[in-house]
Amino acid sequence: GRHDNQDRAEGMEEGDSQPTRGGGGFRGRGGFRGGFRGGDDRGPRSLDDRLTDKLMGIGGPTIDLPPSSNVEKKFAGRARLYIGNVTNDLTDEDLNNLFSAYGETNELFVNREKNFAFIRMDFRSNAEKAKRELDGTMHKNRVLKVRFAPLGASVKVKNLTPWISNELLELAFSIFGEVERAVVVVDERGNSRREGVVEFARKNSALAALRKCAEGCYFLTSSLRPVVLEPFEPADDADGYPEKNLPKKSSDYYKAREVGPRLAAPGTFEFEYGTRWKQLHELYKQKEEALLREMKLDEEKLEAQMEYARYEQETEILREQLRQREQDRERQKREWELKERQADDQRRADEDMMRRQQDDMSLRMMHQEDELRRRQQENNLFMQEQRAPASGYETTPAVADQREYEALAGAAAIPTDPKTFLDAYERGSRGYEAGREMRGMEESGRGRQDNSQRSRWGPAGDRRSQAEDYPSKRRRY
Known part of the structure; x- marks a missing residue:
């Protein structure tokens, strides 16, 4: 046809x-x-990739969309x-x-x-x-x-929400191709009938929209009501069915046109079967209304279940976030306790180090005080020895101390201390030097009497006496 x-x-x-x-x-x-053409190694992009890119561009909020142009598109x-x-x-x-x-x-x-x-x-x-x-x-x-x-490039869109306008419908289906016209069907009061018509510029775009919406779920708003698409065949109500289009050569045409319009009288054969036809259409209408009511109840039930499931999902997400926060809090608490223990250990270690340093400093100061006291005593003894008349035949206290120390060390009564030994040795050596000085003076007197003992630089004893005139410097360790 x-x-x-x-x-x-x-x-x-x-x-x-x-x-x-x-x-x-x-x-x-x-x-x-x-x-x-072009030798490009990259293959052509698939339809899913192109749709994904376009959806990323319009996936944000769709509040206050600009009004669509009412200018009729050419061709x-x-x-x-x-x-x-x-x-x-x-x-x-x-x-x-x-x-x-x-x-x-x-x-x-x-x-x-x-x-x-x-x-x-x-x-x-x-x-x-x-x-x-x-x-x-x-x-x-x-x-x-x-x-x-x-219009082979037109589709009918069902299961829309009341918040979908012409602009949103056009924006949503523009990802499949160029849209020439998109309208939401309304009733006599201007309320949405929750269905619309989208006219594409190409038939391939309409086929792609039908296939993708049939295979998956395409949502236009935050509601989880996917759109349902079907091919759209508009009814030709402008011209209708004129008389010239009737096949007048058919015998059925003449048979149907033998009798004109009339009203059947009650109780007649025509009235009885006419009533049956009316009852059949009334039954169809009742079933259709009952089906619509049942469909509406099922939609409300599904809407309530959807809202409850959404609430449960959001609650579960909040629970998971709370669980994550608690785990983070426990982790931060453990880290804080670990840092506190480390700080306490470091503080105790610093206190111990400070205590040891103070003890070492106290011992060093005590040792310095003892050393200073000992030196003062040595200086006092030295001054006393300088003031007292020196005699080579009497034993000085330093020599006696040295002999006593050597006796004790030889008897292994005390361990030999090098510093004490050297101090005693110095004190004894000063005593010996004093005795040698006295003997040098006597020998120098005898040397002056004996001229045969003189040399070019004077008597040999003089040089030794001159060297021994100055006591040796005290050695310090």
């Missing part, structure tokens, strides 16, 4: 409108024969006409000359085998005018049948 021819023409036109990739068939520049799908019963010698130029008087034309397609054609006018008003004036006219001894082409 006419619609089958239109559908086949749609497929043929869509197939012809697809551009061929690569120049000269599949010989691409920069690659081997059979490759794509839209709603201005496409179907011309049937054309001759097989019709050319594109003939078709263009036939419709160019009503406006600009585009996308001419003629199928000479099936005797039909398609043409796209610039605006819907011009297409309506051309249809109204050319439908039923004679062209090359053929009666033309001009109709609006079926």
Whole structure:
């Protein structure tokens, strides 16, 4: 029939409108024969990747969307006409000359085998005018049948929420392709009937939207109500079904038109079966209303379950976050306790070190005081020895101390202390030096009497006496 021819023409036109990739068939520049043009190693991006990128661009809040433009798009799908019963010698130029008087034309397609054609006018008003004036006219001894082409690129969207507008509907479905028109159906009061119509510029876009929404769940708002899509076939309520379109050559036509309009009298055969038809339609209406009520109850039940599940999910997320916070708090508490223990250990170690340093300093000061006291005693003894007359025959106290120390050390009564030994040795050596000084003075007296003992530099004893005139410096360790 006419619609089958239109559908086949749609497929043929869509197939012809697809551009061929690569120049000269599949010989691409920069690659081997059979490759794509340009020699690009990256393959074509899949539909899912393109949809994902577009969804990322519109995935944010959709508050206060800008109003959509009400200007009619030029060469839209709603201005496409179907011309049937054309001759097989019709050319594109003939078709263009036939419709160019009503406006600009585009996308001419003629199928000479099936005797039909398609043409796209610039605006819907011009297409309506051309249809109204050319439908039923004679062209090359053929009666033309001009109709609006079926909108194969249109889809009907169901299960919408009350918060979806025309702008949001157009924005949501623009990811599948160019949208020519998107409207939400409303009732006589202007309230949304929760369904809408989306008209794409290409049939491939409509097919992609139908496939993706059937395979997955596409949400337009925060509500978990996915949209349900189905192909949209608009009803032709503008022209209806005129008398000239009836097949008057059929016998059924004459049989049906034998009797005109009438009202059946009650109790007659016609009234009885007419009543049965009415009861059948009433039963259908009751079942439809009951099904709608049941559907509404199920929707409300599912909505309540969804809200409860959402609340439970949010509560579980909060519990998980609270659990994470408690774990973080415990971890921070352990870290704080560990740092406190480390600080206490460090403080105790510092206190011990400070105590040891103070003890060492106290011992060092005591040792210095003892050393100073000992030196003062030695100086006192030295001054006493200097003041007292020196005698080489009497034993000085220092010599006595040294002999006593050596006796004790020889008897192993006490361990030999080198410092004490050296101090005693120095004190004894000073005593011996004093005795030697006295003997030197006596020998020098005898030396002056003996001139034979003199040398060039004087008596030998003089040099020794001169060296011994000055006591040796006290050694300190």
